Amino acid sequence: MSTELTGAEITVRCLQEEGVDHIFGYPGGAVLFIYDELFKQDKVRHVLVRHEQAAVHAADGYARSSKKTGVALVTSGPGVTNAVTGIATAYMDSIPLVIISGQVPTHAIGLDAFQEVDTVGITRPCVKHNFLVKNVAELATTIKKAFYIASTGRPGPVLVDIPKDVSQHKAAFVYPENVSMRSYNPVVRGHGGQIKKAVQLLLEAKRPMFYTGGGVILSNAAEQLAELVRMLGFPCTNTLMGLGGYPATDSQFVGMLGMHGTYEANMAMQHCDVLVAVGARFDDRVIGNPKHFSNEARKIIHIDIDPSSISKRVKVDVPIVGSVSGVLDELIKLLKARKEKPDQTALDAWWTQINLWRARDCLKYDRASAIIKPQMVVEKLYEVTGGDAFITSDVGQHQMWAAQFYKFDLPRRWINSGGLGTMGFGLPSAMGVQFANPDGAVACVTGEASIQMCIQELSTCKQYNLPLKIINLNNRYMGMVRQWQEFFHGNRYAESYMDALPNFVKLAESYGHVGMKIEQPGDIQGALEEAFKLKDRLVFMDFITDQTENVFPMVPGGKGLSEMILV
């Protein structure tokens, strides 16, 4: 006979049972009972952020860098609406999160009570699933379901809305070991027949190409991917979300593809005869206009855990629904059992072509510039950290330069908002990364526009002594907006100039951190070395960079992948 616990106690016990060690949140009226229970225990550490958006981004960064489910706790009404940007960010990138929100008492729901919003309604389009718990007896099972749904199949955020009276009412506490739901049975194993077809296509390919995305990271399949790609000797490209899924320093890696992908990756995508898409979804920033993409006759094998990702934008020939790691295991096994090898002569010719494209040196920039080039900052960051840091980013030009110039050899090291493109993501997600990896070097590559969207979190960083390194590529513009205005809007820079910027050095110092301003290219390396030596301090590095620098290559929106603007 179990004793009865309050809903608040049950909530905290569930988190403990799930092995949650950190939650990110902000208290308020509707969650006071839950905070009271958090106060009474020390298994689950609560991290107090300065804005609910940051709580969700921090939980998100924690999840992306740790293989675990991130957890955020927010109050009703504005607590939830502030969290929505974070939830939508995680949803677009399929990140497993459980968000617990307070709600007004059940008897007040629908009466426009103080701090009431229709949380389930507002979040419905940007969660994998959500629940409103009306009966405390269902709370434990609901939380169990939330963790189960968030972390299985195609992962995603799940929200549990708990009215204040439910957190007060009592029920017997039993945390279920397992939950099964008749309406939710994610596929794990790929279809054997389809996998056999894929093997045959791989062996017959003359100009093959691996195109891999965030699914490889989410499925923890980087090792299998490397084994398969090396075994076959094929070229491999990663999407923005997939960086680190295949080692960037490997000779078979042809760089990132897409709107700001490398010339060689994009050209190889357009000219391959067999394309293997692994945990990637052919989105508009990756393949450009699907009409142009379909020009070349090619066979496409698509491995994805979400059937709705398959044949959504591009028709595929061999769909394989299953977990990426499981399907790659199967492919490796079957290929090992076969005597045939891919056509080496054809493959050599293909590599000769790819190397010609590579020789175009599409990422070159003016290394002798007297003004700091942002690309050089990222290159030096890579050198100084030995390629071993966790890099988060905000959204814009700096994000693309970080993706192009920091060579990620390991998964879960590159943390960015790929799908939603959320400015403000970089700093709070870096906090989550640091909590998940207390000994890791964590840098946030950002710009003077993005960083101001969640800059209040410098306070959180001080409270918890998070020694982040903030790399602010300060070009006094919303750089990517400025770039589009230069290319497509006749140089009319409508509202993209960042006027009235703060003195970032003093700002950092006022929060109790170290600030640095770097204006000369010759000072980049020394400053970075100095900053990373300060192992227990947050260092805000304000790099004054070239205002006119653009991200190349660039595939303009609506164009095909081979229609790149090059330097």
Added chain:
Amino acid sequence: MENEAGALSRVAGLFSSRGYNIESLTVAATEDPTLSRMTLVTTGSDDVIEQITKQLNKLIEVVKVLDLSDGNHIERELMLMKVRAVGKDREEIKRMADIFRGRIIDVTDKSYTIELTGTGSKLDAFLDGMERSAILETVRTGASGIGRGERILKV
């Protein structure tokens, strides 16, 4: 789908957020009170219908999705129509209702209320056959569908 509050809004929300159209939608609990069954009529190319099916299957509360128009099936819709029925029109309207196998289920000295079941096109035909100015009010349920013969959708 699960007979739970909110399940319907997830389906409706999916259609509006992804730009699919809903021509009609009917839903009610089944003989198993934990389940409700929805018949939804939509249009689109094969690719769109494939996406709709996949997206519906992703909704946690959706237990099973079947494209009824993939095979033989039966569709029925219910319409209630209130018409002005005075003088010699009363006979004429009664005859019309009989031809369409409708039933008059409520009568006043000025009006009839007619109940009519059938496919959407039969109901349309009845509407077309009636004198427009005589129609006071109509209400339609949208289609409910079921497979023919041994074709069964059951959990």
